Amino acid sequence: MSLGSDNDHKALTMLATHTTVTTDDILRKLCLSVSHVLSSATNSQVSHAGMVQSISRTCLKPDLGCFSIFDGGFSGLVVINFSASAAVEIYREYMMNMGMPDAELALSHTSDEVGNVMGELMNQMLGDFINKISKELQTSISQSQPKMLTINKELTISVDTKLEDAVARRVAFKTQNNHIFYLEFAMDKTEFIQLTDFAVDDGYDLDDLLAEHGQDNAVKPSVGHISNTQSLPQSTTNTDALFDELGI
Numbered sequence: 001m002s003l004g005s006d007n008d009h010k011a012l013t014m015l016a017t018h019t020t021v022t023t024d025d026i027l028r029k030l031c032l033s034v035s036h037v038l039s040s041a042t043n044s045q046v047s048h049a050g051m052v053q054s055i056s057r058t059c060l061k062p063d064l065g066c067f068s069i070f071d072g073g074f075s076g077l078v079v080i081n082f083s084a085s086a087a088v089e090i091y092r093e094y095m096m097n098m099g100m101p102d103a104e105l106a107l108s109h110t111s112d113e114v115g116n117v118m119g120e121l122m123n124q125m126l127g128d129f130i131n132k133i134s135k136e137l138q139t140s141i142s143q144s145q146p147k148m149l150t151i152n153k154e155l156t157i158s159v160d161t162k163l164e165d166a167v168a169r170r171v172a173f174k175t176q177n178n179h180i181f182y183l184e185f186a187m188d189k190t191e192f193i194q195l196t197d198f199a200v201d202d203g204y205d206l207d208d209l210l211a212e213h214g215q216d217n218a219v220k221p222s223v224g225h226i227s228n229t230q231s232l233p234q235s236t237t238n239t240d241a242l243f244d245e246l247g248i
Contacts, residue, residue, distance in 0.1 A: 076187025
């Protein structure tokens with residue numbers, strides 16, 4: 001009987017010491033993916049703040065806002081709001097790192113080329129995040145194709161799905177030239193609890209992943225509901241097309 005009790009105690013001790021992953025742990029993984037992908041793509045230093053801000057809602061904000069919805073093991077929304085200076089710096093560093101001459105690059109964040117590149121980079125960031133978090137949490141997550149908008153008025157985004165006890169966070173990022181942009185994140189308040197030991201295979205090639213997620217995706221995402229907090233002026237063709245798609 002005592003042997004059985006000892007074994008039961010050991011089993012309980014093993015379970016008690018296994019890892020618990022919270023929503024803030026998942027946010028940290030996302031921040032690391034954003035910093036890693038942007039730093040690699042631009043061959044420069046992109047870093048995130050050590051503090052995270054609790055917010056009540058996520059918003060698309062000027063000058064360049066991008067969002068994507070993810071679903072599966074947990075549901076949520078990722079928004080990245082780039083200032084004009086941060087967007088142009090990241091775009092130009094990325095293109096020059098790809099071998100494009102400086103003289104041929106756009107200078108304004110309102111250029112369609114800048115918006116397309118930033119949308120592609122967000123796709124790569126989320127691809128890196130989903131690849132890693134799916135392996136570490138042993139779950140399946142899918143994302144919508146990121147949407148990029150050039151705006152000068154604030155928009156409020158609500159996710160068109162039920163989030164259970166949702167949490168929302170904002171994290172500040174800084175480019176190598178000290179331009180600031182913000183990531184906003186909303187998801188189910190949840191925990192993943194490790195029950196058994198398992199090996200995480202993290203052996204994948206980043207260049208292959210970036211190339212894969214840089215390709216155009218013709219699948220239309222199921223996006224959330226967007227409501228205007230202020231009236232929007234006439235914007236780019238891409239923005240108008242998105243609003244038409246959403247029925248705004």
